[in-house]
Amino acid sequence: MRVSHQEFRTGLTYDDVLLVPKYSEIKSRKDVSTTTKFSRNISMSIPIVSANMDTVTESSMAIALARLGGIGVIHRFLPVADQVAEVSKVKRSEGIVIEDPITLLPDRTVGEALEVIRKHDIGGIVVLYADRRVAGLVTRRDIHLEEDLSVKISEVMTPLGNLITAQKGVTMEQAKELLRKNKIEKLPILERDGRLAGLITSKDIVKRRQFPMATKDAKGRLRVAAAIGVKGDYMHRAEKLLEVDVDALVVDIAHGHSANAIDTVKEIRRRLGQVDVVAGNVATSRGTSDLIKAGADAVKVGVGSGSICITRIVTGVGVPQLTAIIDSANAAAENDIPVIADGGVRNPGDVTKSLAAGASTVMIGSLFAGTEESPGPTILREGVRYKLTRGMASLEASIDRKVRDSNGASSKNGLVEEVVEESVPEGVEGLIPYKGKVEEVVRQLVGGLRSGMSYCGAKTITELQRGAEFLRMSEAGLKESRPHDIEKVV
Ligand code: XMP
Numbered sequence: 001m002r003v004s005h006q007e008f009r010t011g012l013t014y015d016d017v018l019l020v021p022k023y024s025e026i027k028s029r030k031d032v033s034t035t036t037k038f039s040r041n042i043s044m045s046i047p048i049v050s051a052n053m054d055t056v057t058e059s060s061m062a063i064a065l066a067r068l069g070g071i072g073v074i075h076r077f078l079p080v081a082d083q084v085a086e087v088s089k090v091k092r093s094e095g096i097v098i099e100d101p102i103t104l105l106p107d108r109t110v111g112e113a114l115e116v117i118r119k120h121d122i123g124g125i126v127v128l129y130a131d132r133r134v135a136g137l138v139t140r141r142d143i144h145l146e147e148d149l150s151v152k153i154s155e156v157m158t159p160l161g162n163l164i165t166a167q168k169g170v171t172m173e174q175a176k177e178l179l180r181k182n183k184i185e186k187l188p189i190l191e192r193d194g195r196l197a198g199l200i201t202s203k204d205i206v207k208r209r210q211f212p213m214a215t216k217d218a219k220g221r222l223r224v225a226a227a228i229g230v231k232g233d234y235m236h237r238a239e240k241l242l243e244v245d246v247d248a249l250v251v252d253i254a255h256g257h258s259a260n261a262i263d264t265v266k267e268i269r270r271r272l273g274q275v276d277v278v279a280g281n282v283a284t285s286r287g288t289s290d291l292i293k294a295g296a297d298a299v300k301v302g303v304g305s306g307s308i309c310i311t312r313i314v315t316g317v318g319v320p321q322l323t324a325i326i327d328s329a330n331a332a333a334e335n336d337i338p339v340i341a342d343g344g345v346r347n348p349g350d351v352t353k354s355l356a357a358g359a360s361t362v363m364i365g366s367l368f369a370g371t372e373e374s375p376g377p378t379i380l381r382e383g384v385r386y387k388l389t390r391g392m393a394s395l396e397a398s399i400d401r402k403v404r405d406s407n408g409a410s411s412k413n414g415l416v417e418e419v420v421e422e423s424v425p426e427g428v429e430g431l432i433p434y435k436g437k438v439e440e441v442v443r444q445l446v447g448g449l450r451s452g453m454s455y456c457g458a459k460t461i462t463e464l465q466r467g468a469e470f471l472r473m474s475e476a477g478l479k480e481s482r483p484h485d486i487e488k489v490v
Contacts, residue, residue, distance in 0.1 A: 011320035013305075014350040015478055020469040024457035029450040033460050036360045037338045038071050038215075039248050039276040039298035042223060045069030045213035046446050047355060047461065049340060050438075051306075051365035052076065052227035052252055054375065054397065055389045059089035059224075061373040064438050066090065066222035069213035073250050073363075076227040077392065077401060080237045087226050088244040092120065094207050096172065096220030097189060097198040103128045104153060106135045111149030113138055123203070126188050126196055127157050133194040134160050137186060165190050168197040175200045223247040225278065230264040238268055248276040252300065254311065254393060254426065256280040257287030262294045269295035281342055283324035285331035288339070292331075298338045300363065301328040306343035307366040308391035311426040322357055329358025348448020355449070355461050356468035365389070367441060370432040378434050385434035391427015398423050 026032060036047040048070035050057045054077045062072030074086045092098065103126045104113060113125055117140055124139035136157035143156055165188045166175060175187055179202045189198040208220070215223045225248040226241045228234045238249055249272075251264050256279055265279045279291040280300025288299045304311035304318030312318035319327070321344045329339045338360035345351060345362050354362050368374055369389035378385045390396050402415045435441055458464035473481070 009323075011323040012472065013320035013322045014344065014346075014353050016320070016472055017322060017353060017470045018473055018477070018481070019353060019356055019452065019456055020471055021455045022457035022467055022469070024454055026454040026457065026459060029447070029454055031459065032450045032453045034069075034446060034449060034453075036355075036461050037298075038225070038340070038361055039278050039338060041276050041297065042071070042215070042247060044071060044215045044361070046442070047351070047359075047361040047449070048442055048445060049073060049225075049361050049363040050368050051342070051363050052225075052250060053365050053369070053389070053392055054078070054400075055369045055387070056365050056374050057368075058375045059086040059093075060375075061368065061371075061438065062086070062090045062224045063093050063222060064373045065442070066215045066224060067207070067211040068439060068442050069211075069215055070361075070442065071215050071223055071225055071247075073252075074224060074226040075392070076229055076237070076252070077397065079404070080233060080240050083226060083237065084240045084244055087224055087241055087246045089120070090224040091221050091245050092122075093222055094204045094220070096204070097200055098204075099198045099219070101126050101196070101199040103196065104138075105130065106152065106154035106157070108153050109149060110143045110146045110151045110153065110156060113143055113153055114149070123201075124186055125153075126186075126199060127153055128196055132196055134163075134165070134188055134190060134196050136160055137163055137188060139186070160194075163188065166200075167192070170200075172200075172205075176205055179205070217245070217247060221245070225250050227252045228264075229253060230260040234264065235267065235271070238272060242272055242275055246275070248278055248297070250278040250280075250300065251296075252280060254281065255303075256282045256300070257284065257290060262290060265291060265294040265296055278340065280340070282328060283319035285327040288328040288331040289334075292335050292337050296337065298340055298360075299328060299332055300340045300342045301325055301359070302342035302344065302363070306391065306427075307346070308389060308394065308427050308430065309343065310391070310428055311393070314424060314426050322353065325354055325357040325359050333358065345445075348445045349452060351445050351449045352452030352456075352464070353470075356456070356464050356470070358465055360461070364445075366432055367445075368438055370435040371438040371441060372434075372436060373438045379431065381431070386431040387434055388429065389432050390429035391425070393425060394427035394429050395419065395423060395425045396429045397427065398425065 034046050046069040050061050050072040052073040052075040054075045057072045065072045127135040136159040138153050138157040164182045185202045187200045191197045226246045227250045228237050276297040278298040279296040283303040291299050305321040325341050332339045340361050341354040341359035342363035351362050366389050370387045399419045
């Protein structure tokens with residue numbers, strides 16, 4: 001059947017619509033709950049996810065976001081061991097009891113201990129004999145002024161005899177009291193036979209108080225997701241990520257409504273059943289339900305919506321983001337599966353609109369790329385600080401991947417030429433003004449959402465979705481929505 005004009009639907013996006021205010025009994029923004037689900041088994045206090053882009057999410061971003069109540073998705077454009085290390089840093093950053101703390105043998109040197117401390121960004125290391133009995137504890141303070149790096153740890157550590165420890169089964173209250181009374185930072189937990197059972201740190205206890213909304217697993221560790229592809233080493237990558245207890249795998253390809261993506265989701269489900277699998281990206285109800293049928297625990301929605309995307313321009317394909325969310329969320333709701341609205345969020349109000357349209361969370365790329373926690377240095381240009389962001393399908397990202405995969409086997413110039421000849425980029429690279437800590441950007445996004453919900457009379461995200469009334473805006477309406485008829489000072 002050929003196309004006819006009558007069949008054209010209108011695709012809408014954030015700037016095309018507004019939410020109509022509703023009667024509200026909410027007295028304060030604080031009375032609103034932003035609790036939501038990232039995936040079937042992962043709940044969060046705020047609906048914010050950081051994008052699996054190499055200029056957005058590695059461990060630093062994932063830790064910051066999980067502490068605030070969201071979650072980060074570590075990108076997949078790095079060797080398996082490096083991605084696993086990033087996930088591991090998040091999982092190790094805090095916990096009720098660290099069950100497998102970093103340890104060293106007593107005959108290792110101060111130099112090695114300093115290296116381990118630096119690499120894992122920890123304050124100290126439990127020293128164990130080969131049979132895992134505790135020998136002592138060495139802290140950063142014990143060794144950071146040591147000039148002879150070849151000295152054995154056994155000579156500088158606090159030996160077990162002088163160490164405050166607790167037996168397995170100690171309650172959190174008892175542990176806290178031991179840490180407080182003895183003014184210590186680390187409390188090794190011992191089995192009856194003297195082997196190490198775990199470690200409790202005062203830092204973790206303080207963090208729990210400082211970040212009550214944090215997204216955590218049953219062991220009190222921060223949650224983190226990680227992206228995988230659908231080709232090459234994806235299954236090996238997935239297995240390695242699971243070994244360090246990644247909380248969700250995100251099967252992420254540009255066209256998620258494809259046999260490749262569906263088969264990958266099925267395969268992961270079959271082989272690694274216990275982990276939540278998120279799949280995408282799609283932009284239609286059929287794409288969403290096909291991924292759910294394959295076993296997806298959440299579906300990521302957005303084709304060409306990202307700020308660094310040129311997919312729609314280059315390929316002529318895509319769906320404006322609000323329509324994509326409505327269509328996908330309606331299909332997902334039938335199975336009670338959350339939808340992640342990925343890309344295109346430029347203002348806090350877009351978060352309210354996307355959730356009202358049916359999404360459970362929003363994934364943020366460029367808005368976070370300018371923050372301190374995103375990977376990469378800041379760049380100074382004419383006195384202004386910037387950070388770099390780029391589409392994962394941009395020419396620059398493709399070149400970097402090719403150079404990395406060649407492991408120095410070919411010259412960079414040759415590889416650049418190869419990529420330029422072969423590739424049709426669907427993303428761009430650009431500078432984004434430096435914004436400081438991600439916490440401030442999240443505060444603005446969630447603050448806007450809370451106010452938006454209160455304007456809609458909604459105490460929860462479910463109420464927001466049930467009562468949402470959108471109206472379409474004219475060009476004049478959009479103009480009126482922005483600051484107008486004044487000279488902006490900044
Ligand atoms: P924002 O608007 O938050 O969007 O920067 C982030 C999302 O953009 C997607 N992405 C791409 N899409 N070409 C595309 O068409 C690309 O090169 C590209 N890189 C990232 C991705 O879904 C991300 O989460």
